[in-house]
Amino acid sequence: MVREVLLLAVLSSAIIAILGHTYHLGECPAVEPMNGFVMSKFLGVWYAIQKTSTGSRCLTYNFTVGAEPGEYLLEQVSEHPVLGVASVDNKYHYTGELKASSDIPAKMSVKFPLSLAGKASFTVFMTDYDTYAGVYTCQKLPASNRRSATILSRKKSLDKQVVDKIRSRLSLFGVSPYDLSIIDQSKCPGANDDTNVDININPETFSSHNIAEAVRKAGEKIGDGVEYVAEGVGKVVNKVHKDSEVDDLP
Numbered sequence: 001m002v003r004e005v006l007l008l009a010v011l012s013s014a015i016i017a018i019l020g021h022t023y024h025l026g027e028c029p030a031v032e033p034m035n036g037f038v039m040s041k042f043l044g045v046w047y048a049i050q051k052t053s054t055g056s057r058c059l060t061y062n063f064t065v066g067a068e069p070g071e072y073l074l075e076q077v078s079e080h081p082v083l084g085v086a087s088v089d090n091k092y093h094y095t096g097e098l099k100a101s102s103d104i105p106a107k108m109s110v111k112f113p114l115s116l117a118g119k120a121s122f123t124v125f126m127t128d129y130d131t132y133a134g135v136y137t138c139q140k141l142p143a144s145n146r147r148s149a150t151i152l153s154r155k156k157s158l159d160k161q162v163v164d165k166i167r168s169r170l171s172l173f174g175v176s177p178y179d180l181s182i183i184d185q186s187k188c189p190g191a192n193d194d195t196n197v198d199i200n201i202n203p204e205t206f207s208s209h210n211i212a213e214a215v216r217k218a219g220e221k222i223g224d225g226v227e228y229v230a231e232g233v234g235k236v237v238n239k240v241h242k243d244s245e246v247d248d249l250p
Ligand SMILES: *[C@@H]1O[C@H](CO)[C@@H](O)[C@H](O)[C@H]1NC(C)=O
Pocket: 045, 062, 063, 064
């Protein structure tokens, strides 16, 4: 019983720790989309170097083309030690859909499958395509908004000078760069590391069965017979999810 309670506590706190956005009253700030933006040059993998109040580690984005012209997919992968056990890395995959506005390519909308509040704006405000990018998302809510800014890099690190340039651009738009957290990209699980437990976040993820499965797999890897309580864990995660604590603003 003690173990079960502990597991629940760890699971719920792990999900709460990945917020990645802040709430504000009123309208979304006017963050100007980059002029002459070309999405085809922006596609591929980016490392998130800094992001609005997040506890995520090893956060990456993979932009790929979608089914229709002007549609793209955004796969977000991050690592969370869900079980609080150092030997097990959990990689979360979460894929959203991007849609470019017809006239301004750098101005898009994004929708993640679990986002209860619906679409958010997704704006690329600066990039050189090969080194750095600054993106901004804002979701309108009744009388308020939910925001997130992210500094992206093609490599796991980015020159301080470039980071500062992006941060000062954000302040010009009226977005405080002091809300950004630094994201640790060191000692991240590799793509084929078999100690990983991959968890795909989609509406199915939050079924008791899938949670139990993830916990069971992790348990096998720990080799210490972690007991799981499918029903209980499912409920906690569902509650957390309903409170929209999943990081669904890129
Ligand atoms: C990015 O997505 C593409 C298409 O799904 C895939 O082929 C590629 O391996 C992905 N890259 C990474 C690093 O995940």
